[in-house]
Amino acid sequence: DAGVTQSPTHLIKTRGQQVTLRCSPKSGHDTVSWYQQALGQGPQFIFQYYEEEERQRGNFPDRFSGHQFPNYSSELNVNALLLGDSALYLCASSLAGSSYNEQFFGPGTRLTVL
């Protein structure tokens, strides 16, 4: 049973560029959440996708956008990259309607902005 997978593993970009990160949820899961984890900090919620729509959003600017595909996989797009966007980006999958908010995390994509 494959867990949550993310690609790429590492990415280096320069300020002002755009980036797309990808996530495939755990088998049987239909909901994908994205988190940003800066060095030495806990993950911060960016947004969640369910039924191909953004269901909830954290305190992140519109430069952060996403998409969910019919097969439940998801993309995170970040435009006009800033140095402060350097972080580990985590994808978590879950099953809508489960008894508690259990989210399974992928290994993350480490983004470095120069």
Added chain:
Amino acid sequence: QKEVEQDPGPLSVPEGAIVSLNCTYSNSAFQYFMWYRQYSRKGPELLMYTYSSGNKEDGRFTAQVDKSSKYISLFIRDSQPSDSATYLCAMSAIRDDKIIFGKGTRLHILP
């Protein structure tokens, strides 16, 4: 005041000792309480979850929630070097999709 406060450590204890990790929080709407373990350069892995107040035990791990004090704890018995990792407390409210994390406590178990 941050919603979830957690001492970042590092915390170093000898192998076999009992480890106590804890977090405080301010949002009384939190009902689900979780502990995640994160090894270096890996994603967080769910260790324990508790709904509302009370204790939960799973092998060497015990999670405690005291909602009256807004305080949660994770105890690790007979600690092993393989327990060395960052431990993140996390919480969410009912019908809220986002999980709020603490900063994480770096734990080192010394052989």
